[in-house]
Amino acid sequence: MTQSNREDLRHTFGEDPERYDRIRPTYPPELFTDLAPGPRVLEIGPGTGQATLPLARLGRAVTAVELSPTMAAVAARNLADHPNAEVVVAAFEDWPLPPEPFDLVLSATAFHWIDPAVRMRKSADALRPGGALAVISTHHVLGGTTRLFVDVQRCYERFDPDTPPNLRQQEASDIPRDTAEFDASGRFTPVTFHDYVWEQTYSRDQYLDLLLTYSNHRALRPDRQAGLLRCIGDMIDSHGGSITKRYLTQMAVARTKQAP
Numbered sequence: 001m002t003q004s005n006r007e008d009l010r011h012t013f014g015e016d017p018e019r020y021d022r023i024r025p026t027y028p029p030e031l032f033t034d035l036a037p038g039p040r041v042l043e044i045g046p047g048t049g050q051a052t053l054p055l056a057r058l059g060r061a062v063t064a065v066e067l068s069p070t071m072a073a074v075a076a077r078n079l080a081d082h083p084n085a086e087v088v089v090a091a092f093e094d095w096p097l098p099p100e101p102f103d104l105v106l107s108a109t110a111f112h113w114i115d116p117a118v119r120m121r122k123s124a125d126a127l128r129p130g131g132a133l134a135v136i137s138t139h140h141v142l143g144g145t146t147r148l149f150v151d152v153q154r155c156y157e158r159f160d161p162d163t164p165p166n167l168r169q170q171e172a173s174d175i176p177r178d179t180a181e182f183d184a185s186g187r188f189t190p191v192t193f194h195d196y197v198w199e200q201t202y203s204r205d206q207y208l209d210l211l212l213t214y215s216n217h218r219a220l221r222p223d224r225q226a227g228l229l230r231c232i233g234d235m236i237d238s239h240g241g242s243i244t245k246r247y248l249t250q251m252a253v254a255r256t257k258q259a260p
């Protein structure tokens with residue numbers, strides 16, 4: 001993704017925060033208990049609170065920095081019963097770090113939207129020595145209604161000029177465990193990975209709703225977007241009216257190096 005792509009597309013989330021809130025999934029409960037302990041948590045890109053709410057329920061003191069004012073407003077509404085969580089509207093790159101360091105910096109399906117020249121260094125600067133950075137990424141992997149996803153790919157080939165031909169989901173075990181950015185920063189101990197594989201079944205309408213929360217689908221030309229959704233909807237109908245997606249939630253965790 002080029003810098004200008006990233007800066008254009010990352011604003012699409014705020015266009016329809018209620019849709020995002022009703023259909024985007026949260027994360028497997030074990031992920032939250034696997035996180036490094038410590039009360040002070042900084043979350044980067046909380047959206048409408050998919051990871052923030054479970055963290056707040058566990059009693060963590062969360063400061064969540066969200067670029068989009070409309071997403072932040074829905075997150076604040078979702079967190080209204082949790083005075084231990086605060087949502088700040090800012091680009092993480094520009095947000096002044098508070099003087100007291102955090103025990104944990106976490107970013108769920110959002111780290112790739114942050115400027116690569118800033119995200120590792122600033123996350124490390126936000127942490128106490130020995131504090132943990134947890135980068136959570138979400139992957140659509142092979143499984144669920146596999147045959148239906150093979151057919152759905154024909155809709156992408158017809159309506160989305162950016163889709164690579166014959167794209168197929170990979171097995172969860174084939175998704176790479178990339179440590180390059182942590183390693184290159186020189187600020188972190190070796191990375192540990194936690195993988196969570198799970199499935200979610202969607203009705204036709206729920207799945208089309210979900211697709212409209214993805215920046216690349218939102219950015220399609222309107223006629224192509226309408227054609228794609230119609231085509232996928234018809235495919236789901238012809239396969240019995242529901243679709244099951246297998247997710248790999250991958251969490252990469254590393255700690256800041258202690259002072260020598």
Ligand SMILES: C[S@@+](CC[C@H](N)C(=O)[O-])C[C@H]1O[C@@H](n2cnc3c(N)ncnc32)[C@H](O)[C@@H]1O
Binds near residue numbers: 048050071092093
């Ligand atoms: C794909 S959503 C993930 C939201 C949520 N964490 C989740 O797990 O579903 C990415 C979020 O990051 C936010 N975001 C993008 N760039 C950001 C930045 N530079 N600083 C803070 N938040 C940012 C977007 O507005 C959006 O809410």
